[in-house]
Amino acid sequence: QVQLQESGPGLVKPSQTLSLTCTVSGASITSVNWEWIRQPPGKGLEWMGAITDGGRFWYSPSLESRMSLSRDTSKNRFTLQLNSVTPEDTGVYYCASWQLGWGQGTQVTVSA
Secondary structure, eight states: OOEEEEEOOSEEOTTSOEEEEEEEESSOTTTSOEEEEEEOTTSOOEEEEEEOTTSOEEEOTTTTTTEEEEEETTTTEEEEEEOSOOGGGOEEEEEEETTTEEOOOEEEEEOO
């Protein structure tokens, strides 16, 4: 059974950097592509970016200037960094694989 688990701070101050990690068990992160998706309160899902099985990174154009993805194949996990956060970055953040499933999501609140 494949499991994805997001981890990171629940509260981030404006202008700081948000860092989230998705740890995968039951599958190798080199086997499929992986996504970061978020949902602001009261809004729909927003695709943020992806890491391919081969280690390439794709970014939403609206976030590309503030966002960085990475992966650690030795620990079977991948990471999202979002710089200069604002309250508009508040929401539930998910890591996912279209083929294998989603994490449960982690709430991130940007507030002073």
